[in-house]
Amino acid sequence: MKTLFIICSIFSTLTLRAWAQDPAGESQPGDGSRLEALKIAYITKKLDLTSEEAQRFWPIYNSYMKEIRSARQSYQVDKDEIKLEENVLAVRKKYSGDFNKALSPSKVNLFFRSEKEFGAFVQKELRERRQQQRMAPRRPLLR
Numbered sequence: 001m002k003t004l005f006i007i008c009s010i011f012s013t014l015t016l017r018a019w020a021q022d023p024a025g026e027s028q029p030g031d032g033s034r035l036e037a038l039k040i041a042y043i044t045k046k047l048d049l050t051s052e053e054a055q056r057f058w059p060i061y062n063s064y065m066k067e068i069r070s071a072r073q074s075y076q077v078d079k080d081e082i083k084l085e086e087n088v089l090a091v092r093k094k095y096s097g098d099f100n101k102a103l104s105p106s107k108v109n110l111f112f113r114s115e116k117e118f119g120a121f122v123q124k125e126l127r128e129r130r131q132q133q134r135m136a137p138r139r140p141l142l143r
Helices: 002-020 034-049 053-077 081-102 105-135
Strands: none
Touching: 034 053, 034 105, 053 081, 081 105
């Protein structure tokens, strides 16, 4: 009876752990989807888009981000900082005209400014969290 109880406990524990795993294709730690969702929420709040503006803006934004990611991935290969900055600037210039068709020029400027503000906010938050981790008291060794 005791053995049966132990086997059932192990089986149920393994089953619960399997159910707790994310299904394939959903966000995994480190893939950036959570950060991207925070960025979208930040931009949405800053731009205060109407429904018509949002319908025009977000498809352009998605293709814009796809090209920005591509430029950053090419940087991972050749590690040329100046080339990365040039590529990102070229993408921003290219999409500025598309954004101007979807939004007013003031909102386009606000978008680019908000994007930079969000990046600065993330860097500051990351720096503070790293500092807190370094300053956290270490657990004493067991004797």
